[in-house]
Amino acid sequence: MLEIRELHKAYGKFHALNGLTMTVGDGALYGFVGPNGAGKTTAIKIMTGLLEADSGQVLIDGRDVTGFEGELKTQIGYVPDFFGVYDNLTVGEYMEFFASCYHMDGLLARKRCLALLEQVGLDERMDFYVDGLSRGMKQRLCLARALIHDPAILILDEPTSGLDPRTRFEFREILRELQEAGKTILISSHVLSELSELCTDIGILDQGRLLAEGNMEDILARVNTSKPLVITVCRNLDQALVMLKNNPMVQTITVRDQEISIHFSGDQEEEAGLLAELVGAGVMVSSFVREPGSLESVFMQLTDQEEERSVLSYEAESGL
Secondary structure, eight states, X not given: OEEEEEEEEEETTEEXXXXXXXXXXXXXXXXXXXXXXXXXXXXXXXXXXXXXXXEEEEEETTEEOTTXXXXXXXXXXXXXXXXXXXXXXXXXXXXXXXXXXTTOOXXXXXXXXXXXXXXXXXXXXXTSBGGGSOHHHHHHHHHHHHTTTOOSEEEEESTTTTOOHHHHHHHHHHHHHHHHTTOEEEEEOSOHHHHHHHOSEEEEEETTEEEEXXXXXXXXXXXXXXXXXXXXXXXXXXXXXXXXXXXXTEEEEEEETTEEEEEEOOOHHHHHHHHHHXXXXXXXXXXXXXXXXXXHHHHHHHTTOOOOOGGGGSSEEEEO
């Protein structure tokens, strides 16, 4: 388990991290998101021992490793958002160089390197020079390098940035396989739709603090009650509107043809009660559905950049 407790980091008067506290559970695939300047890269550099915090702790399995770069190097693998300058090496030489950094050489190093290159689909490019690889191949090679010492925790900073859709898909599949094999993975990315499909957990950072953290399904459930309820009525539309106007949990009503969109503050049980009341009053309801939340919705709401709701596309809207 990776725990971050009360991390602070300032650059002059600017506070990049302002008491960041978060927990990445064993075996989680944790999405780490936030707007530009939120402090993600600063936090990742501190987690990986590349930057010293002003105060706070980084704990692995309950042990404070803050400032102990040796401890971090043995337990964390890091994939940065840039590849580095190793263009004059072949893929095999690149891997063996990093194996030597972890005191592996000879047959042991070659077997380990080949196994990892097979895992990321680069075993047939052992003799290719690094500068001849595509960006996607370089990212897979960087991932293989980060796994050379078999770390328990893998941290990736924007690993799919600039990759084409097929390469992003292949990279995601490799990460899924690693997570299923027991790796704990933290991934920073701006592609929120990608994270919502991939991650088991999420942490949303803004202005150096964590705004929300938890299981992906639980986080998405928080936003669902703020999304409109869309009710399609086949008969007795006027009766439905009267009932909705008199319901204290209905905040706004929008009507287009036979479709009613409402902001309803109740939970799922209260939604069911509203449907039962409408049907009981003789309103013929053909559809009754809450517009689904998304990771983008959560992100925009929590970072005070709330997206326009789809209700605004309707012809008329009246506040109650």
